[in-house]
Amino acid sequence: MSDRTVNIDNSTPAATGVGAPLHGWVEPRPTAATSQVTQDLGAERLRAKYEHEDKLKVHRDHLFNEWQSRAAELGRSAPSVLLERLSDLGFAWRDVARMLGVSVAALQKWRRGERMTGANRLRLASLLAACDLIVRHYAVDEIASWFEMPLTTECPITPIDLYADQQPKLLFDYASGHGHPEQVLSEFVPDWRERYRSDFEVYEAMDGELAIRPKDK
Numbered sequence: 001m002s003d004r005t006v007n008i009d010n011s012t013p014a015a016t017g018v019g020a021p022l023h024g025w026v027e028p029r030p031t032a033a034t035s036q037v038t039q040d041l042g043a044e045r046l047r048a049k050y051e052h053e054d055k056l057k058v059h060r061d062h063l064f065n066e067w068q069s070r071a072a073e074l075g076r077s078a079p080s081v082l083l084e085r086l087s088d089l090g091f092a093w094r095d096v097a098r099m100l101g102v103s104v105a106a107l108q109k110w111r112r113g114e115r116m117t118g119a120n121r122l123r124l125a126s127l128l129a130a131c132d133l134i135v136r137h138y139a140v141d142e143i144a145s146w147f148e149m150p151l152t153t154e155c156p157i158t159p160i161d162l163y164a165d166q167q168p169k170l171l172f173d174y175a176s177g178h179g180h181p182e183q184v185l186s187e188f189v190p191d192w193r194e195r196y197r198s199d200f201e202v203y204e205a206m207d208g209e210l211a212i213r214p215k216d217k
Contacts, residue, residue: 063133063172070129075121079110082124089131090144099127099163130168134175151181155189155196162188 074082086096097104100123110116116124131143140146147159151174162171162184170188173179185192205211 060169060172063137063176064169067126067129067133067168067172070132071122071126074128074132075125077125078113079116079121079124080113082128083107083111085128086131090142091147092144095144095147095160096127099160100124101164127163130163130171133172138175138177140175151185155185155192157185157188157192157196 083096087093093104093107097107100107100120102120106116106120110120110124134140134146135143147163150156150158159171159174162168162174165188167188170179170184174181174184179187189195
C-alpha cells in the first residue's frame with residue numbers, strides 16, 4: 001500500500017450551471033409591511049376609480065336634468081321665436097332640420113306660424129336649450145360654427161352628428177372637455193379610425209386658408 005495520503009473533502013460544491021443562483025444574489029422576500037402597503041395602495045387606487053366614475057355620472061345626470069328643465073322653460077315660447085333665435089345664432093336651416101329630424105320645408109312652415117306637433121316643439125326647445133347650456137357653462141363663442149367643427153382633423157364627425165344621432169351626453173362631455181375628442185369618437189363610432197382613415201391631411205396654408213396634402217409616409 002502506498003504511503004500517499006488522500007484528503008477527501010466532504011463539503012458540498014457550489015452549484016453551477018443553468019438555474020444556479022448568481023453570486024451574491026439574495027432572493028427578495030416581501031415583508032409583511034411592504035405587502036400591506038401594496039394592498040393599501042391598490043385599494044386606494046380602486047376607490048379613486050369608483051369615486052371618479054360616480055362623480056362623472058352625477059355631473060352628467062345634473063347637466064342632463066338642467067338641459068331638460070331649460071328645454072321646458074324655452075318650450076313656452078312660440079316655435080317661430082325659437083327658430084328665429086337659432087337663426088340669429090348662425091345655424092343653417094339644413095343643420096337645424098337634420099338635428100331635429102325634420103325637413104327644411106317643415107321649418108319654413110313653422111317660421112310662418114303653421115302648427116307643429118308637441119314632440120317637434122320639444123325637440124326645437126331642447127336644441128336651443130343645449131346651445132344655451134354649452135355657451136353658459138363652457139364659454140363657447142359662435143356656437144353655430146362650433147357645432148360644425150370636426151372633433152378632430154382625422155375624421156369629419158361634428159357636434160351636429162352627435163346631436164342628430166341623439167347623443168346629448170356625448171355632446172356635453174365633448175363641450176365640457178371631460179371627454180377627450182378621441183374618447184368621444186370611440187364611444188360614438190368604435191371603428192372611426194379605420195372608417196375614416198385617409199392618405200391625406202388638412203393643413204393651414206401660407207395664406208391662412210385650409211388646404212389638403214398627402215400625409216407623410
